[in-house]
Every structure is written in C-alpha cells, then in structure tokens.
Amino acid sequence: MLNKKQIDNIEGWLFITPPLIIFTIFIFIPMGVALFISLQKWNLLSSMHFVGIANYKKMFLSGHFWNSLLVSLLYVLGTVPVSIGLALIIAIMLNQSLHGISFFRIMIYLPVITSMAAAAIVFQYLFEPNIGYFNHILSVFGLPPLQWLNDRHQALIAVIIVGIWKRVGYNTIILLAGLQSIPRYYYEAAMIDGASRMQMVRKITIPLLSSVTFFVTVMQIIASLKVFTSIVVMTEGGPARGTDVLPYYLYKNAFQYHKMGYASAVAIFLFTIIFIFTLLQFKFGEKKVHYQ
Amino acid sequence: MKKLTFIVMLIMVTSLVWSGGSGEKTVQLTELTEPVTIQVWYSLGAKYSAPLEDIIKKFNASQDMITVEGVYQGGYATTQEKLLAAYIADEPPVLAQLEQSLVGSFVANDALVPLESFIKADKDFDIKDFNKYITQGATYNKKLYGLPINVSTPVLYLNRDLFRKAGLDPDKYPTTWDEAYNVAKKISDLGPDVYGIRIYNSGWIIDSLFHQFGGTIFNKDNTKCLVNSKEIKEAMGFWKKMVDDGIAVYQGGKDGSTMDASGVVGMVMRSTGSIAWFKDNVTFDWGVAPFTLGKQKAVSLGGGNIYMLKKTTPEEQLAAWKFLKYLTNTENQIYWSVNTGYMVSRKSAKESPEIQKILQEDPRYNVTYDQLVHAFSRPTVENWPEIEDIIQEAMTRIILEGESVDILDQAASDIDELL
Numbered sequence: 001m002l003n004k005k006q007i008d009n010i011e012g013w014l015f016i017t018p019p020l021i022i023f024t025i026f027i028f029i030p031m032g033v034a035l036f037i038s039l040q041k042w043n044l045l046s047s048m049h050f051v052g053i054a055n056y057k058k059m060f061l062s063g064h065f066w067n068s069l070l071v072s073l074l075y076v077l078g079t080v081p082v083s084i085g086l087a088l089i090i091a092i093m094l095n096q097s098l099h100g101i102s103f104f105r106i107m108i109y110l111p112v113i114t115s116m117a118a119a120a121i122v123f124q125y126l127f128e129p130n131i132g133y134f135n136h137i138l139s140v141f142g143l144p145p146l147q148w149l150n151d152r153h154q155a156l157i158a159v160i161i162v163g164i165w166k167r168v169g170y171n172t173i174i175l176l177a178g179l180q181s182i183p184r185y186y187y188e189a190a191m192i193d194g195a196s197r198m199q200m201v202r203k204i205t206i207p208l209l210s211s212v213t214f215f216v217t218v219m220q221i222i223a224s225l226k227v228f229t230s231i232v233v234m235t236e237g238g239p240a241r242g243t244d245v246l247p248y249y250l251y252k253n254a255f256q257y258h259k260m261g262y263a264s265a266v267a268i269f270l271f272t273i274i275f276i277f278t279l280l281q282f283k284f285g286e287k288k289v290h291y292q
Numbered sequence: 293m294k295k296l297t298f299i300v301m302l303i304m305v306t307s308l309v310w311s312g313g314s315g316e317k318t319v320q321l322t323e324l325t326e327p328v329t330i331q332v333w334y335s336l337g338a339k340y341s342a343p344l345e346d347i348i349k350k351f352n353a354s355q356d357m358i359t360v361e362g363v364y365q366g367g368y369a370t371t372q373e374k375l376l377a378a379y380i381a382d383e384p385p386v387l388a389q390l391e392q393s394l395v396g397s398f399v400a401n402d403a404l405v406p407l408e409s410f411i412k413a414d415k416d417f418d419i420k421d422f423n424k425y426i427t428q429g430a431t432y433n434k435k436l437y438g439l440p441i442n443v444s445t446p447v448l449y450l451n452r453d454l455f456r457k458a459g460l461d462p463d464k465y466p467t468t469w470d471e472a473y474n475v476a477k478k479i480s481d482l483g484p485d486v487y488g489i490r491i492y493n494s495g496w497i498i499d500s501l502f503h504q505f506g507g508t509i510f511n512k513d514n515t516k517c518l519v520n521s522k523e524i525k526e527a528m529g530f531w532k533k534m535v536d537d538g539i540a541v542y543q544g545g546k547d548g549s550t551m552d553a554s555g556v557v558g559m560v561m562r563s564t565g566s567i568a569w570f571k572d573n574v575t576f577d578w579g580v581a582p583f584t585l586g587k588q589k590a591v592s593l594g595g596g597n598i599y600m601l602k603k604t605t606p607e608e609q610l611a612a613w614k615f616l617k618y619l620t621n622t623e624n625q626i627y628w629s630v631n632t633g634y635m636v637s638r639k640s641a642k643e644s645p646e647i648q649k650i651l652q653e654d655p656r657y658n659v660t661y662d663q664l665v666h667a668f669s670r671p672t673v674e675n676w677p678e679i680e681d682i683i684q685e686a687m688t689r690i691i692l693e694g695e696s697v698d699i700l701d702q703a704a705s706d707i708d709e710l711l
Contacts, residue, residue, distance in 0.1 A: 044380050045401035240688040255373050257678040
C-alpha cells in the first residue's frame, strides 16, 4: 500500500511529465548537444574532431567576439533604461479610470504582437537617408539628416530605437498590473497628510513597484541580449560590425561560415550570461525587493 | 551524470552515422522505367522565376516519366544554407542553383556529381556548343560540375540624362578609371545630392575592381591571401578618394537600388540581368557600357549554375540530367534570355534569329557578350562567405570610417588562417 505522501509524489510527477518531455526534447537535449559540439571542430559536411576547449580559447582571443560582446552590452545599456523609464511613465498615465482608457492600453501593446520581421522592414524604409521619414522629421526641426543604418554608430542607435519601440508595450502592461495591485488607501492616507503628486510617486509608487520593476528589468536585459530579428532584417550586423550583436555573430558563424563548434561555444557563453541574470532574478527577486 | 553520459553517447553514435559518405558511381543512360519526381531549388525571385517555372511546366508536359518541382528557396546565400542543411539531413534535392562563389564547400566536401560522365554518355548533348568562358565558372579541378542558368557579368549602367545635364556626350562612356573619375566628377558637380558613380562592396564587384588594378584576392593555388598587395591597396585607395571627393556614393543593398531608380546616380555597375530591372523601374534615358575599366580588362563571372547533388538515387540523377539537358537546350536558353536579360551560354542560341534581333534592336544587350572574353571565375575556396565578410568589412572601414588601407594587412593575415 502506498501512503499519502507517496501518492502525492506520483501525482506530482505525473503532472509535470508533459512539460518535462517537451523541455527535454526541445531544450535540454539541444543544450547538451550544443555543449558537446562546442568541444568539436565541425563544418557540417566533414566529420567531427574533438578539440577540447580550443573553440573557447579561440573565442576569447577573437577581436570580433569582443566586438560583438561590446555591441550587445551597448544594446542592453541603450534599451533597458529607456524602455523601462518610458514604460513607467506610460503605465502611470494609463493607470487612470477614464472612459476609453483600454483603447490606449491596447494601442501601447500593439508593437509587442507585431511581427518583428515585418516591422523591421518598415523601419528600414523609415530610416532610409534620402527619402526616409525620420530624416524628414529632422529636417522639419532644422536638424541635419542622419545616415542611420549606413553609419556604424548610428545604426546601433537605430536598432536600439526599434528595440525600445517593440518592448515598451510589454513593460508597460506588466508595470500597469503592478500599479493596480498597490492598494488605493496608501494614496488616500498620503492625500490626507497633504502629500503632493510627486511625493506620492516617489514615496509610494516607486517603492511598492520595485519587485515588478526588478522583474521587468531582468526580463528586458534577457530580451535585449537575445535581440536577433531586427538585426538580421535591418543591418545584417553591419556596417563594419557596428551592430554585430552576439546572437547574430553566433548565427553567422553557425549557418553562414559553418563553424558549428565555434558557434556552439559562443552559444554556451551567451547562455551562461543569461543564466546568471536569471539566477539574479531568482535570488534577489525574493529578498532585496520591497513587498507590501 | 549517468544521463549526461548517455546523451553524449547517443550524439556520438548519431554523428558516426552521419559521417558515412557516398561513393562515385558510373553513369549509364538507360531509360527510366518508373515515374520519378525530382526537385530543383533556385534563388531567382520576382520576375526571374516565372520564365524558369514556364520551362519546368513545358518539360513536365513533354513526357510522363519525370515530374520536376521547382522550389524557390530565397536569395543566393539562403539557398546555399538550406541546401547544406538538406544535404546533411541526407535529403538534398537532386538539382540546385548555386551562386558562382558559393560552391566551394560543396566541391571541397565532395557533395556534387561531376557531369563529365553524363556528357560523355549522352550523344545528343554537345558541350562544345557552350561558351567556354561561361562553363569555366562551373569547372573545378578541371571537372565540369554544373551547367549555366543565369550567367552575367557586371556592366556599367549610365544615366544618359545626367550625362547630358553635365554637358557630357552620353555615347562617350569612360574606358579607364581615370576617365570614369572625370566623368563622375562632372556629374556630381550638378548638385549635392547627385553622385557621379555608385560603388558598393558586393563580392563580385570588388573582385572585378581588384583584377582591374592588377590584383587578385588569392595566389594561384588559393593558399595565400593577397588582399594586402600594392595593387589592391591602390584599388581601395582609389575608391576611397572618389567617396572623399564627394563624387561617388558608397551604398549597397536595397537603398542602392532605390538611388539608381531615383536618378541621382550617373553610373553604377550591376549585373547583366539588371537590364530587366532597369526597364521596369527607371524612367530616365539609360545606357549600358562595358565595365572593363582599369589597367587589366577584367570582369568577374556572376550569377549561378545548376548543380547535381550526391546522396540521391541513380534514377533521380538520370531524371535530373534529362531535365538539365532540356533546361539548357538552345530553345529554352533563348526563352530564358529574352525574358530576363541574362546571357545565353550556347553559341547556337546566341546566333539564333531571336537573340540576334534583340542584340541589333537594343545594343545594350551586346555589352555583356562583348566583355565575356575578359571574364574570370570567382574563387572557390571553402570558407569564402567568411573571407568575403572580412574583405567587405575592411572596405567599409576604409571608405566610411576613414581608416588606412593598411588595415588590409590584418585582413590578409586573418584570411590566411581560414585557408
């Protein structure tokens, strides 16, 4: 006879089996394969050679790898603060009980569900230096036209703008949910005490929103580290590797240069960074952040 | 830990199975006894795919043993990537179109069926009817691996309206880079948004440029990279000067095409096959001139050939050969060329009344044939996509970032490691 605890145990395993099978097939096995291939020299057509950690050594000695890491970090630095700051402002504005406010909530979420590939093509036209709309706007304000995607540094700014546009809606909705879980009576009490609007935002909203903000920040960092589609469509990593973010660098090495071993090593490196951020989320997400 | 060991073992076993290759077969041109369906993968989009699909339809209707399916696989690079993946999965199509410079890894890893034995066995097929400058593009280690489909060379497209506006005679096109510089300067003087020439770093264009200045990307045996040679540094320096002087614009891709169509570019080198594009997209008076500027008259062979893949059955290969023969026969070459502007590769097709009529009525089609004697084949080294990226990146840095041509020394040593 099974006791209650054992039955619970079996039940539990049965419940997590379906997702576990899916995770195993699509995540754990490919991860294991990537780790294995990262120790091989393999160009797809030839047979594999075991080379130990040579791929990792080559990676850390490669200037292109460090360039990609730098570009990825710049992309993260460019997208994370702006997209979260903007999302916070928009969330506070959308957190009103006005008639028809849900229309604006839907509007702000639209970019999130738009296909990135399609959006990137449209942005490519907007960024076009001669006939593009963005340069037209600049000229209205009397500013000189920019080269956008044709310049090494401006191209990164351009893809950062697209990244922000794409993610700000997602961040807004999460922050909005966080805002709505703050009890109204804190504000009522503050109002009775004569606090100003700004004081309420600083002393009530921001502290009580910190757990949600932290979550959004980590998710945004991870999403920014994984940026790929907009780069493929808009710049192909160029000009002169100016937007060659790590996932694109990895893709190019794997599927254009057919250096599977080396690309897997880069993939493992990228995985490690993202994993560290996930751990941070787990560890500090619970402790350091203020819950009501 | 045990689990991990198991997974690793599993992978090792699979990889052992993968590595089994396929041997050479001798060809016998027997008749097919059972119906066969074969696929041909191609990279020609938009208006270029329609004539090809027409030929496939005609072929399927002409007999009942073989059904050919044409599959569009995206651009040249995408097709190559997909083909490689299909080949590794042991399910390649039997025929595929590959761009001139993307064949290296397939040849190096013995993934293609040489066509010699089919040609020898087939009495109705005369390889001597093909232009030898064109078939050299599909010849590696003295063996013919593919037959031409969309072959082109880069020609110089001229905006004749801009020539006139700048006080130039549009019939007097430049024949050297110095002349090109002077012509481009006069055109760019028309205004700040007008450029004398549009340059860009597409592999086959810069390969032509290097040859014209007397340089080559590799030594004869493809064992050493020579992009840091005096000649190539001079070539890059010359283009950089044109951009610095404001007479050339360095712009590739879609934005480049947009510029060509909007009439702000005096000259641009593009594929023979772009004649159809110019006819559709351009409203100004345009002309075509040879792109044999420079000390050496040289243009690279562009476009693609159709290759036969290994890991397919003898029946499929036989069916593929029959289709290949049909696709490249005189009549279909004429049909293809008339509808696309690409070159015919058979002498009999070139001399046909249809093609002769076009060449006489519109001499712009002639230029590419005339300069064919100066055509050279693209390099077929295995790591070409990565090497091309290194060269293109160096070029962009030199022209746009103001770096010295001496960064080519670093590029050459990076490339040497890949050879």
